[in-house]
Amino acid sequence: MKPHILPPEPMTNEAITSRLTNTVIDNINKGLIKKKNLVYLELNGCSGNIISLLNGQNPDFEYTLNSMVNIRYCNSLMASEGEQAIEKLMNTLDEDYILAVEGAVALRNNGLYNVIGSWQGKPLTGLQAATMFGEKASHILAVGACATHGGVSAAKPNPSQSVGLQKVLPQKKMIKLPGCPVHPDWFLGTLAHLLLYGEPETDNMDRPLMFYSSLIHDRCPRRPFFDRGIFAEKLGDKTCLFKLGCRGPVTRVDCPTRQWNGHVNWPIGDDTPCIGCAQFGFPDAMAPFISYDTTKVVKNE
Amino acid sequence: MSRKIIINPLTRISGFMEIDVTIENNQVIEAKTKGNLFRGFEQMLVGRNPFDAVYFTQRICGICSAAHSMASSLALEDALNIKPMEQGRYLRDIIHCCEFLQNHIRHFYQYTVPDFVKIEQNPLLLSDHDDFRLPKAINDRISQHYFDSLPISRLAHQMLAVLGGKAPHNHGVFIGGISTQATAEKVVHIDSILQKVTQFIDEKMIPDVYDIAHYYQEYFHLGKGYGNLLTYGSFNNYKDLGTLYVDPLVSKNGSLETFDEKKIQEKIDYSWYTSKKSTNQPSEAVTEPDMDKEKAYSWVKAPRYDHLPFEVGPLARLILSGEYDNRISAMDRTIARAIEAKKIAEIMKILLQQIIPGVDVQKKYELPEIAAGRGLVDTTRGALGHWLEIKEKKLSFYQIITPSTWDFSTRDNNGYRGVAEEALIGTPIQNPDKPAEIGRILRSFDPCMSCATHVYSPGRQVKTIKVF
Numbered sequence: 001m002k003p004h005i006l007p008p009e010p011m012t013n014e015a016i017t018s019r020l021t022n023t024v025i026d027n028i029n030k031g032l033i034k035k036k037n038l039v040y041l042e043l044n045g046c047s048g049n050i051i052s053l054l055n056g057q058n059p060d061f062e063y064t065l066n067s068m069v070n071i072r073y074c075n076s077l078m079a080s081e082g083e084q085a086i087e088k089l090m091n092t093l094d095e096d097y098i099l100a101v102e103g104a105v106a107l108r109n110n111g112l113y114n115v116i117g118s119w120q121g122k123p124l125t126g127l128q129a130a131t132m133f134g135e136k137a138s139h140i141l142a143v144g145a146c147a148t149h150g151g152v153s154a155a156k157p158n159p160s161q162s163v164g165l166q167k168v169l170p171q172k173k174m175i176k177l178p179g180c181p182v183h184p185d186w187f188l189g190t191l192a193h194l195l196l197y198g199e200p201e202t203d204n205m206d207r208p209l210m211f212y213s214s215l216i217h218d219r220c221p222r223r224p225f226f227d228r229g230i231f232a233e234k235l236g237d238k239t240c241l242f243k244l245g246c247r248g249p250v251t252r253v254d255c256p257t258r259q260w261n262g263h264v265n266w267p268i269g270d271d272t273p274c275i276g277c278a279q280f281g282f283p284d285a286m287a288p289f290i291s292y293d294t295t296k297v298v299k300n301e
Numbered sequence: 302m303s304r305k306i307i308i309n310p311l312t313r314i315s316g317f318m319e320i321d322v323t324i325e326n327n328q329v330i331e332a333k334t335k336g337n338l339f340r341g342f343e344q345m346l347v348g349r350n351p352f353d354a355v356y357f358t359q360r361i362c363g364i365c366s367a368a369h370s371m372a373s374s375l376a377l378e379d380a381l382n383i384k385p386m387e388q389g390r391y392l393r394d395i396i397h398c399c400e401f402l403q404n405h406i407r408h409f410y411q412y413t414v415p416d417f418v419k420i421e422q423n424p425l426l427l428s429d430h431d432d433f434r435l436p437k438a439i440n441d442r443i444s445q446h447y448f449d450s451l452p453i454s455r456l457a458h459q460m461l462a463v464l465g466g467k468a469p470h471n472h473g474v475f476i477g478g479i480s481t482q483a484t485a486e487k488v489v490h491i492d493s494i495l496q497k498v499t500q501f502i503d504e505k506m507i508p509d510v511y512d513i514a515h516y517y518q519e520y521f522h523l524g525k526g527y528g529n530l531l532t533y534g535s536f537n538n539y540k541d542l543g544t545l546y547v548d549p550l551v552s553k554n555g556s557l558e559t560f561d562e563k564k565i566q567e568k569i570d571y572s573w574y575t576s577k578k579s580t581n582q583p584s585e586a587v588t589e590p591d592m593d594k595e596k597a598y599s600w601v602k603a604p605r606y607d608h609l610p611f612e613v614g615p616l617a618r619l620i621l622s623g624e625y626d627n628r629i630s631a632m633d634r635t636i637a638r639a640i641e642a643k644k645i646a647e648i649m650k651i652l653l654q655q656i657i658p659g660v661d662v663q664k665k666y667e668l669p670e671i672a673a674g675r676g677l678v679d680t681t682r683g684a685l686g687h688w689l690e691i692k693e694k695k696l697s698f699y700q701i702i703t704p705s706t707w708d709f710s711t712r713d714n715n716g717y718r719g720v721a722e723e724a725l726i727g728t729p730i731q732n733p734d735k736p737a738e739i740g741r742i743l744r745s746f747d748p749c750m751s752c753a754t755h756v757y758s759p760g761r762q763v764k765t766i767k768v769f
Contacts, residue, residue, distance in 0.1 A: 047315050048363025048469040055455050062448050071425050075312050079415035079428040082308035109592050115337035118309035152360040159341030235480040236663035261462035270466030270473050271481040288350035292665050
C-alpha cells in the first residue's frame with residue numbers, strides 16, 4: 001500500500017473560512033457540537049449588515065440559518081410580528097445564547113430615538129434591549145461600524161446621541177467586527193470559530209486577527225504605484241489612489257485579498273479610494289472620503 | 302365597542318415601524334403608522350465635503366443604498382452643472398437595475414411570502430396567525446423557493462458589485478455616472494448572471510405571486526388608499542433609447558397630469574420636528590427633532606404633492622407607464638413588484654447591449670463656492686429626492702424625501718392621512734388577537750423605515766412559554 005500524497009491545502013482566506021465552516025457543519029451533523037441560539041438585534045442603523053449576511057457565500061446564509069445556529073430573533077427576517085415577536089425575544093433570556101448586534105445605541109431622550117418594539121404596553125428601546133441582552137449573553141458580536149463604535153449613526157453632530165455597544169456594556173467582553181457593512185465572511189467565519197474553538201484570537205481593539213490583521217495598504221495590488229510615486233488624479237485611474245484620500249494606509253482588514261460579493265470586486269478594484277469603513281473612527285475620522293486637492297492648505301489649526 | 306391593536310415591531314421590513322389601529326365591529330376605523338427611529342442625516346451632512354454625500358447618504362438604508370447614491374450624484378451633477386456621458390448613465394443605471402432585482406426578490410420571498418405561506422423548515426420563518434390557505438403542494442413549492450431565492454438575490458448583488466465595487470453601499474455610482482470603465486469580461490459576467498436571475502423571475506417568482514393571489518382574492522379589494530400616483534420617471538430620457546420605462550407623471554383623482562416639482566411640499570404637523578413653519582418646500586428649512594411636540598407621533602414627515610398624499614412605488618410606476626390596469630390594492634402592489642422585476646431585467650439587458658468597453662467617464666471635478674442642486678429619481682420603492690446647497694465648497698443644506706416618506710407619512714393639517722394609514726381604513730380583521738391583514742397590507746408597500754411593533758390588548762396577560 002503506497003501512502004497517498006495529498007496536495008497542499010489552499011491557504012487563502014476564503015479556503016480557510018470555508019474549511020472552518022464546513023467543519024462546524026460536519027460536527028453539528030455528527031452531534032459533536034450542539035447548535036447554539038443566536039439573538040440578532042438591529043438597533044440604530046440601516047439594517048445593511050443583515051443584508052450583507054444574506055450575501056454570504058462561503059458559508060451561505062441558508063447553511064447558517066439551518067445548520068449552524070438557531071436564530072431566535074431577527075427583525076428583518078422573522079415571521080412573527082408585534083408582541084409575539086418580542087415574546088420570542090424575551091424567552092431567550094432564560095437560555096444560553098450568542099448575541100449579535102448591528103446598529104448603534106441611541107442614548108438621547110432615554111433611548112426613545114430608537115424604539116425596537118413594545119413589551120407589556122411600554123416601548124422597548126434599543127438601549128434597554130442592548131443592556132438587557134448584553135448582560136446575559138454567552139458571547140457578544142458587535143456587527144458593523146455603528147455597533148463597534150457608533151459609525152454613521154453617531155456622525156457629527158450626532159443628533160440621536162448614538163454610541164457603540166461597548167459604551168453601554170463597559171464591563172462585557174465582545175468581539176468587534178467593524179465595517180460598513182460587515183463582510184459576511186468576517187461575521188460567519190467568526191461565528192464558525194466561536195462554535196468550533198471558542199472565541200477567536202483578537203487584537204487589543206477586540207477585532208479577530210484572522211480578518212483584521214494587516215493594513216489594506218500592505219496587501220494592495222496598487223502598492224507598487226505608491227512605492228514609485230505614481231498617483232491617480234481622478235476616479236477611474238488605475239494607479240495608487242492615495243492622493244484622492246484612500247484610507248488603505250490606516251485600515252486593517254483583508255479586503256484586498258478577500259474582496260466582496262463572492263470575491264468579485266472591492267472599492268479599489270472599482271477605481272475609487274478606500275473610505276476606511278472598517279476602521280474605528282469611520283466616518284468622521286475618515287472624511288473627506290474623496291478629495292481632488294492633492295495639496296492641502298491648513299487653515300488656522 | 303372599539304378596541305386598539307398595536308403591532309410593534311412590524312417585522313420583515315427594512316427598519317422599524319409601529320402601527321396603531323382602532324377597530325370597531327372588527328373593521329379598522331383609524332390607523333397611525335409610526336416611524337420610531339431617528340438619526341438625523343440632514344443635519345449630519347451639513348459642513349461635509351459635497352463629494353462625500355454620494356457614499357454617506359447610502360448609509361441611510363442597507364437594502365436600497367444604491368438609490369441614495371443615484372439621487373445624490375444627480376443632485377451634485379445639477380449643482381456642478383455636469384452633463385454625464387450616456388455611457389456613464391447606462392452603467393450607473395445598470396447598477397441601479399441590480400438593486401431593483403435584489404430588492405424585489407428579497408422583498409417578495411423574505412418579507413412577503415411568510416405572510417401567506419407556511420414555511421415549516423425553520424421556526425424563525427413560521428408566522429403566528431392561522432390564515433394559511435395554499436394547498437400543500439403549492440405551499441411546499443413556494444417554501445422551497447424561499448431558500449432557492451437566496452442565491453438569486455445574492456447574485457443580483459454580485460452583478461452590482463462587478464460595476465460598483467461592493468454591495469450594500471457601493472462605490473461605483475458617482476458624478477458623471479460611474480467610477481470605473483466597463484470591460485468585455487464585466488459585461489459578460491453580468492449578462493450570464495442576468496440570464497439566471499431572469500429565468501428565476503419568469504419560472505418561479507411570477508407564478509408564485511399569482512398562485513398566492515389566487516387563494517387570497519380579497520386582497521384585490523383591500524389596502525387601496527387614496528389612489529393618487531406619482532413617479533419622478535424611471536430609466537427614461539436617454540438620448541438614443543428614449544424612455545425605456547416611464548417619464549415623470551402624476552395621476553390625481555383619477556386623471557393624468559404632468560409632473561411639476563414646484564408642487565412638492567413637506568408638512569410636519571404630526572411629526573416629531575420643529576421648524577419656523579409647518580409646511581416647507583424641499584429646498585427650505587431643515588427641521589429640528591422635538592419629541593415633546595403635542596399631537597406628533599412619528600419621525601416620518603408628510604410630503605404632499607399639490608396638497609394631496611400620493612402613492613409611489615412599482616404599482617404607481619406600472620400604472621402610470623400604461624402597463625398595468627388602474628387597479629390599486631395590496632395584492633396588485635405585490636404582483637406589480639414581481640412584474641416590475643421582469644421589466645427591469647429587460648431594461649438591464651437593453652442597457653448592457655449599449656455598453657462600449659473602456660470608456661472613461663471620470664474627470665477631476667472642481668467644487669463651486671456657492672451652488673444648489675436637486676436629484677429626483679424613481680428607485681425600488683418609488684420617488685426619491687435629494688436637495689442640496691453648497692457654500693464655501695461645503696454642504697450647507699441637505700434635504701431627503703424618501704419613497705417610504707410618501708407612502709408612510711403621518712396625517713397633515715388638512716385632515717389627510719398618510720397613504721398607508723388610509724389604505725388600512727375599512728379593512729375587516731378576522732382575528733383581532735392575531736391580525737394577519739394589517740401586516741400584509743403594510744408590507745405590500747415595501748416599507749423602508751425604522752419603527753417597532755407589538756399587538757397590545759388592554760388587560761391581556763402575556764403567557765411566558767418556555768421553548769427548548
